Amino acid sequence: HTLIVSFMTITLLFELALLPYAVFFGIAVYYFMAPCYDKLSSSAFIEFFQNLDPYMKVWALRLLLMQIALTLTLLGCLYVQRTSTPFGLTLVALLMAVTSLVIGIKGNVPINRQMDQWSPTQLPVDWQQIRDRWLRYHSFRGGAEAVGFLALLSASLLYTSRL
Numbered sequence: 354h355t356l357i358v359s360f361m362t363i364t365l366l367f368e369l370a371l372l373p374y375a376v377f378f379g380i381a382v383y384y385f386m387a388p389c390y391d392k393l394s395s396s397a398f399i400e401f402f403q404n405l406d407p408y409m410k411v412w413a414l415r416l417l418l419m420q421i422a423l424t425l426t427l428l429g430c431l432y433v434q435r436t437s438t439p440f441g442l443t444l445v446a447l448l449m450a451v452t453s454l455v456i457g458i459k460g461n462v463p464i465n466r467q468m469d470q471w472s473p474t475q476l477p478v479d480w481q482q483i484r485d486r487w488l489r490y491h492s493f494r495g496g497a498e499a500v501g502f503l504a505l506l507s508a509s510l511l512y513t514s515r516l
Contacts (some may be wrong), residue, residue, distance in 0.1 A: 363430050367509035370423035371502070373416040374446065377453070378502035381495030390488055395480060396473035406465055413457070420450045424505070431512075442508035449501030453494045460490035 384390075390398060424447040431440045464487045471480070 359430075363427070364509075364513055366423065366427045366430060367505070367512065370420070370427050370446075371505055371509060373420040373423070374450070374498070374502040374505050376416055377420070377495075377498035381499045384491060384495050391481075391485060395476050398484060399468065399471050399473040399476065402468055403471075406469060410465070417450065417454050417457070420501075421447065421454070424450060439508040439512040442504045442511070446501040446505035446508065449497040449504065452497040453501070456490055456494045456497065461487060461494070464490070 390401075393401065424443060428440065428443055428447065431437070431443060434440050464483060467483065468487070471477070477483070
């Protein structure tokens with residue numbers, strides 16, 4: 354009975370933890386499938402960014418913190434099986450989430466603050482280089498998030514196939 358409850362709890366944690374990973378994976382796939390942001394006019398890019406950024410400031414941080422908290426809880430529950438592949442893959446997922454958070458804080462956030470101040474009609478001379486750097490950081494984050502999602506999905510499938 355205790356093993357079944359433990360199995361069901363860990364399975365539920367996998368399902369919950371996969372949700373924020375899936376959101377970021379979806380965003381990464383979207384950026385990959387439609388790499389058009391560097392082709393937008395300066396005013397279109399800034400208007401898009403400045404309309405989207407207020408939501409992302411709130412939701413991206415919440416999702417990242419939820420991602421990390423759920424993955425840490427999952428690792429705690431899996432700790433007795435710390436030599437198993439599901440534990441290792443879950444650890445990889447956590448490392449990718451932390452990597453995304455660090456890239457965001459060190460890379461995107463400072464640029465976001467800068468771009469928040471821009472006017473669509475009066476851009477700095479080097480706005481394209483700044484935009485390209487911002488997009489590069491998003492690409493790195495997207496790669497980390499994709500690896501994290503696939504690692505956690507694999508861990509979940511391996512764990513649940515054991516029963």
